[in-house]
Amino acid sequence: MSLNYLLRRLGLFVVVVWAAVTLIFFLPRLASERNPIVERMGQTAASAGKLGEGVGEMVKAWEAKFGLDQPLWKQYLRYFRDVLHLDFGYSLAYYPTKVIDLIIKALPWTIGLFGVATLISFLLGSLGGALLAWPKAPRFLQYLLPFFLTLSAVPYYLLGLVLLFLFAFTTRIFPLSGGYPVGTVPSLSFPFILEVLRHAVLPGCAMIIAGVGFWALQMRGMMIIGLEEDYIAFAEAKGLKGNRIFFRYALRNVLLPQATSLAITLGQVISGGILVEVVFGYPGLGTLLLKAVSGFDYNLISGIVFIIIIIIAVATLLVDLLYPLLDPRITYQRRVK
């Protein structure tokens, strides 16, 4: 029954969210005795150069403000409530900016870059991989695959560094870093959008080039098995045109499983993407995360990590819920895997 599947899948989603919140809350408290506020205050005080009496008082005041003087379970419940309202408190490094505001500013950059780059590499790779398994495909593809497979073994950001050196530092075709020219104000004007695209080319290419081989390999494997199906043989006996057999019979049947694996690997993609942003100084979540880490801004770190986990959880949920609708073979309770 479809309701059963729906509830089970939603249940899993809730568990993931709960696990994420709990992990983020307890990990720092389990792993160290250090109090993030004291740590932060100590740093501020040290950099300001006035060590001494006032700090203790200030820490107390801050602790009360962040609720750190209350018992752990109260802190946990409070934290849970806040997180569900997407309230991660103030950024310690950018006080008094709220964490969620920083994230909202960075998120569109990340989603725009990753979304488009992942989609392009997925489509190119899947089509290439499908053609590789197709006996009538052009031969030159066979020689391209090892090349892209080799590149797919290399982490995105390392490829990014090489691209940066070749096309930004040495030849200056593309900008060295950032998401838009320094000094311009983001707007929806045409020249600004053009600049944004120009800045996105290199980080995007790093992700696309490194991703194509992976998708191609996976698709090729599925196509080889898919082409052995009886309905392919019968389609040939029907004297259908090659294109129709390829797209409507062979490709169509493996496209959905391939698309689910897109959702499953999203976590890996984002992990690699964080570092691509760092390498290119792209104004998204990854760069923000690096700033949070170097400023020991635990609120900001936990906010970003939570958002990333939620994005992935929502994406997999959507795929799992859409899959049975798109694939007539699968009913809700009888899902593959």
Added chain:
Amino acid sequence: MKALGKRLSRVGAYCRRNPKLVSGVSIILTLVLFWLIGSLLLSPTRAQPISGLPDQPPSLRYLLGTDSNGRELLAVMVVGTGLTLRIGILAGAIGLGIGIILGFISGYYGGLLDTVIKGIVDVLLTVPPLAVLVVIAAVITRAMTLDSMIVIVASLSWMLPTRTIRAQVLTMRERAYIQVARLSGMNSLEVIVKELMPNLLPYLAASFVGATAASILACIGLEALGLGPQSLPTLGMTIFWSISFSAMLRNMWWWWLPPIIIIAILFVGLFLLTAGLDEIANPRLRRRM
């Protein structure tokens, strides 16, 4: 002697049919050799700061130049390769060990335990590993050592092995020879060790290489964010330092390029190794190309 020769020639014949495995093994062995020979010729202290003049381009005295802290980069590469391999293999082994235990329990005994293990694995697999690692690493930043790095990275490298091994055990459990072994009075542990393990070897090997590659990926990622062991000249930390010292803008290619090349070679080697082992495990993929 003759039997050995025959055996070797059969191994040789197989290797010709599985070039991926051979090239993967040779690439990894080359890196190990690089580390071994390098460690013999170069003192590891030369990978420490102020062992040489800072910012020197490659020359006869400093074959790969030095960084802004006066580390000799050739020595850094040698030590870093060794450290990276060590982290990867140890974390991969721990991950595989946990994976074997949980995978066998889950697949062989089934029931509630299976549901729980499978659930946890499924949930954890959707979480981006780097995000969790960042949270952990950010908490212990300065206290990070090589050992804690290994443990942290290993803590996220066991899910995939668990999943693969569970799936394989599930299919093998129902095969006839396992049933025979059970009926002939072997206890579960004996069945697992004597009957299941040998047949799973290619999968275990592939899982190990996969877990090692994932560990190295995670470890270098953390290091590149500056979250690795601060005082050790690992490959990832070298990339982090080269970025934070703007090595590229200062045209110090000898700083940022060598670690990338070594990491790239390492990953290509691991990738070929996995692909080669996959062919042993799933001969079906071998056809065409």
Added chain:
Amino acid sequence: MKADILQVRNLRVYYQTSLGPLKAVDGVTLSLKPGERFGLVGESGSGKSTLALALMRLTKPPGYIEGGQVLLDGLDLIKVSENEIRKVRLAQIALVPQGAMSSLNPVMRIKDQIIDGIKDHLKKMPGSALEERMHELLAKVELKPEMANMFPHELSGGMKQRVCLAIAISLSPKVIIADEPTSALDVVVQRQVMLTLGQVQESLGVSILLVGHDMGLMAQFVERIGVLYAGKLAEVGSVREVFKESLHPYTRLLIACPPSLEEKGQFKGIPGLPPLLLNPPSGCVFHPRCPQTTSRCSVKIPSLKEVYPGRWVACHLYTEVKR
């Protein structure tokens, strides 16, 4: 007497193996008249399905057509171009496949799977005409019109086989090759599908080459029969005569020992296993299992000869009779 619509001459289909070529079909010659029902029987591994697919040039690697001719109304299908053979398939020679359960694209509606075959052969047909044709076809194979909008998994095995039949007749071909069309179905459904096949054949006047292992089913359906053993024809003749007086010892064994219900295509009753095609016995391939073997059988390969009008047999017992 009408000219043969399909002529197969010395057709050889081999499989490439690491130990050399495996002769799955080894020099088969036969012919079909317009509107005739011809049955091809043999055990599993006798090469009958390989032969059926080779007639439409659907042989897949590692199999390949080593030589011979397949003349469909005078056109040699082995020689024509890749594009021409595509046009001939379905339009002139159509297949009713063996695995009806899995021969339909699981993610496509029935109507689209019927229509796309027509579309790829006829130029410009308006959508409404296609739709109309599709419904006619469904009616011909006794399927309800609402099944057009269903997906294969919503149909039973018998219905799926009827859909395949509808597709096969969609362009009124000259020849239909039915490759064990009912082997995946249960006995009751089998009979119904065969009945429909028979009706359709009569109304279209199409020739049918029915491939199978079930002598009983053959006897009810076909007019002439060919017995295949180890890639070679052992005997050809009208069903009535072959059943009344089989010439080849193998045919006699086939009729005497019907296949068991459990293992389709395995003739439990005949001693010995089908010959290993890779390394066939010398002389007549059947001689190790033959109850009437003579000294010549292990030395000389018997050729297919017409012993009485319309009765062909490949056996040394009759080469002397004829002389």
